[in-house]
Amino acid sequence: MDYINDIITRLSSIISTITFLDAIDILLLTFFIYKGIKLIRETKAQQLLTGILVVIAVYFISAGLELRVMSYLLSNFLQVGIIAILIVFQPELRRMLEKVGRTNVKSIGVFSDSVRSDDMIQNWNRTIEVVGEAASQLSESTTGALIVIERQTRLGEQIDTGTVMDCVPSVASLGTIFFPKTPLHDGAVIIRNARIIAAGCFLPTPQKEERINKLLGSRHRAAIGMSENSDAIIVVVSEETGTISIAENGELTRGYTKDRLIKYLKSQIIPEKPQAEKRLFSRLLPRKEKKNATEEKED
Structure with missing residues (x-):
């Protein structure tokens, strides 16, 4: 004791x-x-x-x-x-x-303070919708696809291996790129700032080959390898089963539907408004409603 x-x-x-x-x-x-x-x-x-x-x-x-x-x-x-x-x-x-x-920048997605604008957010919303719709259509036709969405880590080395395009994404353009036997269909599409920056790009091989399912094809392996070497989000469509998958942080998640894919991409890429901005809107909104009510009463 x-x-x-x-x-x-x-x-x-x-x-x-x-x-x-x-x-x-x-x-x-x-x-x-x-x-x-x-x-x-x-x-x-x-x-x-x-x-x-x-x-x-x-x-x-x-x-x-x-x-x-x-x-x-x-x-x-x-x-x-x-x-x-x-x-x-x-x-x-x-x-x-x-x-x-x-x-220190993870919480703000792909946006820095200089590009956190309504136009950029609108562009990303449109691009994500296009990626979701294109992935869904490619899945239905069991057409393989590999779409890399760049975030903080710059993918200049991978872009240099492909064909520079720098165009606004569309379902038709993605469908054409990944159409079988076209020159760019075996490579990856890289999206930067809500635009297709390059296509037909080669991605790095995975570092953890021994831990990867042997049944996975070259697209899925390339997606995992890219996600190990960057913070990019990679969307993969299997040309055998049509399954939509996402590779991120060295891990592969499978079985996405169109709606689930779009929802996830928006949650990871498009930033929420800062809390101070939210509080400002919450304070202004009731006043605006009150003002409108007063105007209606005066009318």
């Missing part, structure tokens, strides 16, 4: 010395650790982290038991291992840092 009381007393003493800045420091550290674990989850880096933790645990155990040879070897291994990690896992680290760099 005295032992427990002693622990409680020590904890109380430690807590009493924690300042506001210490609390901020702890919260920030916890946040970054959580984000780091979330970023490396389900990647090769997860197995790497597990291996490093095991090596560190063995090192401390060997040091505690005074196993000099083991401690010496593990100590040198950990020193050299940091450099080896940076070299071997450079692609994973690059993607993680790219994802961190996109975090």
